[in-house]
Amino acid sequence: MLHIITSSLFLVLLASTNVGAADHQHMSHDVVQTADVAKTMQWTNGEVKRVDHKKGKVTLHHAEIVNVMPAMTMAYRLKDTAMLKSLHAGDKVSFVLEKQGDAYLVTHISLVK
Numbered sequence: 001m002l003h004i005i006t007s008s009l010f011l012v013l014l015a016s017t018n019v020g021a022a023d024h025q026h027m028s029h030d031v032v033q034t035a036d037v038a039k040t041m042q043w044t045n046g047e048v049k050r051v052d053h054k055k056g057k058v059t060l061h062h063a064e065i066v067n068v069m070p071a072m073t074m075a076y077r078l079k080d081t082a083m084l085k086s087l088h089a090g091d092k093v094s095f096v097l098e099k100q101g102d103a104y105l106v107t108h109i110s111l112v113k
C-alpha cells in the first residue's frame, strides 16, 4: 500500500522535473548528507534510464532523497552486480542507497508494479 501511495507521489514529481536531463555534476551531495541516512533504509522511487553491465552501474532518474540529494538522474554502482540482470531501461523501481566513501551504492532495488 505504501508503494502505491509513494508511486503516485513520484509520478507527480516526475511530471514536474526534467526527465530528459543529462547526468549532472553533483555539487550538493556532500554538503547535505547526514550521518546515519544509510541506516534508516530510506526507499526512493525512480526509473531506470540505463543499465551498464560493464561498469556494474545503473542510471536512475529518481525523486528527492530527503537529506541526501535532490531529484536527479545519476549513475549508481550496485552492491551486488547480479541485481543488474533484472533491470531494464524504463523500469519503475524503488531503491535504497548507502554512502560508501565518496560514492553512493545501491544496496536494495526492486521493481514497482
Ligand SMILES: [Cu+2]
Residues within 6 Å of the ligand: 026, 069, 072, 073, 074
Ligand atoms: Cu546524484
